[in-house]
Structures are given as C-alpha cells and as structure tokens.
Amino acid sequence: MTKATLSRRQALTGAAALGAAGASTLARPAIAQGLTRWKMVTSWPANLPGPGVSAQRLADRIGTLSGGRLTVEVFAAGELVPAFGVFDAVSQGAAEIAHTASFFWQGKVPGAVFFTTVPFGLTPTEHVAWVERGGGQALWDDLYAPFGVKPFMAGNTGFQMGGWFKKPVTSVDDLAGLNIRSAGLGAEVFRRLGANAVAIAPGEIFGALESGVVDAVEFLGPFSDIALGFDRVAPYYLWPSFNKPNGTGEAIVSTGAYEALEPDLQAAVTMACAAEASIGLAEADWMNGVAVASLRDQSKVTFARFPADLVEAAKPAANEVLAELAAKSPQTRKISESYTAALSRLGGWSELSVAPYLTGRIA
Structure with a gap:
C-alpha cells in the first residue's frame, strides 16, 4: 500500500526511522550495535488522515526522541495482520506495538470500550482528565496486563x-431495518433503535457503502471521512454524534518489549504517545473545521440534525447497554463506576464552563 506524501519535516524524520527499521524481524525486536527495531501494526489504511497519520507520526517521534536508537516500522491494516488482529499480534509477540482503538476489543475485553468512547459519555478533554487524573490509566493497565500489553493514549480524532446516510432520517422509525456500519457501544445503541449495525474494518467501509452492503456509515469526523470518499455516495451528513463523543487513539505496546528497553527509551515511547494524543486532537479539530467549510462550499452534502425522537430514544437505550456491559464482570463494573463518577464530576464543571460559553458565543 503506497504511503501518502509527508511534509518535509515528517519525511526527514520518518526516513531516518523507517530506513533503520527496514531489516526488522517479525517475532522480536532486533538489537544490534545498540539499536532496537520495532514493528507497528495498525488498524488503519496507510496514512489515513487522522488515525493513520497519527500512527506514522508516533513512529517517527519515537525514533527522534530516542536519537535513532529505537526505530519503528509502520504496517497498514492488512500488510502484516488484519485491522482487527493487531491486539493479538502484539499480545502474541508478532509485533511490538500497535496503533488502533480500544473499542475494537470489547468482544475480547468488555471494559476496553471505555477507553475509546461511550455513548453520551466524556468529551475529548474530559476523557483525558479521567485517564490522566481520575484513575483511568491504572484501570486500563490492569485490564490489559493479562494479555502482556501496555496501553497508552496516542492520538485523538x-x-x-x-x-453518512443515503436517505434522509426524519424520525427514529427511519432506522428500522437500515444497515449501518458502526463500532463500539454506539453500534449496540443503533441496533436497539431498529438498525442493523455491522462492524467493518476502516479500509473496507467505502466499498461496503458504495456497493449497498450498508446504507449508512458512522466512522470519524469529516476530515477522515471525506478522505475515504463517503460524501461521494451518501449525501446526508447527520449530527450530533451521541454515540461517539470522543475518539481516543490507542497505542498498545508489548510489555516484554517495553520492559526490555533502557529507561530513557521507555520514556521516549511514553512521551511520544502523550505528544501524539495532544497533537492528534489539535489536528482533528483544525482539519474538521476546514473539512466542514469545504463541504458547505461545495453544496453537495446536506447537514442535518438527528431528529429529537431519535436522540430521546437513544439515551435510555445507551443506559441499558452500559448497565448490561457493567454486569459482565467485576473488573468491567469497576471501570464503569470510575467512568460514570468522572462523567458526573467533569460534567458538572463543563455545564458551568463550556456549555454556557458556547451557547453565548453562538447566540
């Protein structure tokens, strides 16, 4: 898969990292003359605007912060393992690091979904506050420890x-029998509203939408979505996203590979992930603004709000889904309780700060 052209700065950084990574082996890091080479498997098409770019930028930054002592070669979805196979690849030692999203693993590890997004849940900045200051990271570490992997926030869409919908949605009844590509807990909410929600790997979504396998797609924001061409097939773009109010990108690192690193190289990995969590969110906000303006100028897309009865029906459905998820295991309940407590505490502040400010600014 051909990688998209990078900026001059990214290219110079990436060339050094990728050149050093070229001779890497599949099963374990290659260490020669003080150099360590890792493979990164991802759930994204190569350099997909948003998460695919985050993956490459993360690899490049690890190489830079390590002074070239740790280099990371990036493999797009399907090049070494399928998009939904990256967790197992790292857990089983086929790669040292992956870039993905935690809600892809909710079938294997139900509590993982909380670390990407939850319907009617935390906003991007609230989510960071929970993970960094509200105990989320420790819960995440404990959840993945039995699989031999360590998670990091490493990007945010x-x-x-x-x-994107091929036909207008004027009431909740319009979802009955509709085939929609969706992921995470939001997919289950759509099912309870009458839709047929299916999980499709990012690189395969456009083909499914164009061919009629699905009638609608929810993926990310306009920056990433139009790069995949959804606007060419489904002209109705609906909002708000009650089902995915956040988009944390996840880096999962082999615990063994991480612990084998010198302390300064461990710090390079940790700091590179933290930097990408911040930079990825800044890029998403900026480029989504650019994309919305472009779509409106072209007048080919109809922006429409989800009808009130649909959103009203989605809230109790989401509560039911979360309650059932929490009941799956004591560990999942513990994560759910922590997340819910954070939602209450942070939501109280957001209601006094962000919400009235935006209302006043728009008025």
Whole structure:
C-alpha cells in the first residue's frame, strides 16, 4: 500500500526511522550495535488522515526522541495482520506495538470500550482528565496486563459526526431495518433503535457503502471521512454524534518489549504517545473545521440534525447497554463506576464552563 506524501519535516524524520527499521524481524525486536527495531501494526489504511497519520507520526517521534536508537516500522491494516488482529499480534509477540482503538476489543475485553468512547459519555478533554487524573490509566493497565500489553493514549480524532446516510432520517422509525456500519457501544445503541449495525474494518467501509452492503456509515469526523470518499455516495451528513463523543487513539505496546528497553527509551515511547494524543486532537479539530467549510462550499452534502425522537430514544437505550456491559464482570463494573463518577464530576464543571460559553458565543 503506497504511503501518502509527508511534509518535509515528517519525511526527514520518518526516513531516518523507517530506513533503520527496514531489516526488522517479525517475532522480536532486533538489537544490534545498540539499536532496537520495532514493528507497528495498525488498524488503519496507510496514512489515513487522522488515525493513520497519527500512527506514522508516533513512529517517527519515537525514533527522534530516542536519537535513532529505537526505530519503528509502520504496517497498514492488512500488510502484516488484519485491522482487527493487531491486539493479538502484539499480545502474541508478532509485533511490538500497535496503533488502533480500544473499542475494537470489547468482544475480547468488555471494559476496553471505555477507553475509546461511550455513548453520551466524556468529551475529548474530559476523557483525558479521567485517564490522566481520575484513575483511568491504572484501570486500563490492569485490564490489559493479562494479555502482556501496555496501553497508552496516542492520538485523538475528537468529536465524531453522527454518520453518512443515503436517505434522509426524519424520525427514529427511519432506522428500522437500515444497515449501518458502526463500532463500539454506539453500534449496540443503533441496533436497539431498529438498525442493523455491522462492524467493518476502516479500509473496507467505502466499498461496503458504495456497493449497498450498508446504507449508512458512522466512522470519524469529516476530515477522515471525506478522505475515504463517503460524501461521494451518501449525501446526508447527520449530527450530533451521541454515540461517539470522543475518539481516543490507542497505542498498545508489548510489555516484554517495553520492559526490555533502557529507561530513557521507555520514556521516549511514553512521551511520544502523550505528544501524539495532544497533537492528534489539535489536528482533528483544525482539519474538521476546514473539512466542514469545504463541504458547505461545495453544496453537495446536506447537514442535518438527528431528529429529537431519535436522540430521546437513544439515551435510555445507551443506559441499558452500559448497565448490561457493567454486569459482565467485576473488573468491567469497576471501570464503569470510575467512568460514570468522572462523567458526573467533569460534567458538572463543563455545564458551568463550556456549555454556557458556547451557547453565548453562538447566540
């Protein structure tokens, strides 16, 4: 898969990292003359605007912060393992690091979904506050420890849109029998509203939408969505995204590979992930603004709000889904309780700060 052209700065950084990574082996890091080479498997098409770019930028930054002592070669979805196979690849030692999203693993590890996004849940900045200051990271570490992997926030696609639809949605009844590509807990909410929600790997979504396998798609925000061409097939772009109010990108690192590093190289990995969590969100907000303006100028897309009855029906459905998820295991309940407590505490502040400010600014 051909990688998209990078900026001059990215290219110079990436060339050094990728050149050093070229001779890497599959099963374990290659250490020669003080150099360590890792493979990164991802759930994204190569350099997909948003998460695919985050993955490459993360690899480049690890190489830079390590002074070239740790280099990371990036493999797009399907090049070494399928998009939904990256967790197992790192857990089983086929790669040292992956870039993905935690809600892809909710079937294997139900509590993982909380670390990407939850319907009617935390916003991007609230989510960071929970993970960094509210105990989320320790819960995440404990959740993944039995699989021999360590998780990091490493990118963020920000607020999502509600999705691309081939036909208008005027009431909740319009979801009955509709085939929609969706992921995470939001997919189950759509099912309870009458839709047929299916999980499709990012690189395969456009083909499914174009061919009629699905009638609608919810993926990310307009920046990433139009790069995949959804606007060419489904002209109705709905909002708000009650099902995905956040988009944390996840780096999962082999615990063994991480612990084998010198302390300064461990710090390079940790700091590179933290930097990408911040930079990815800034890029998403900026480029989504650019993309919305472009779509409106072209007048080919109809922006529409989800009807009130649909959103009203989605809230109790989401509560039911979360309650059932929490009941799956004591560990999942513990994560759910922590997340819910954070939602209450942080939501109280957001209601006094962000919400009235935006209302006043828009008025």
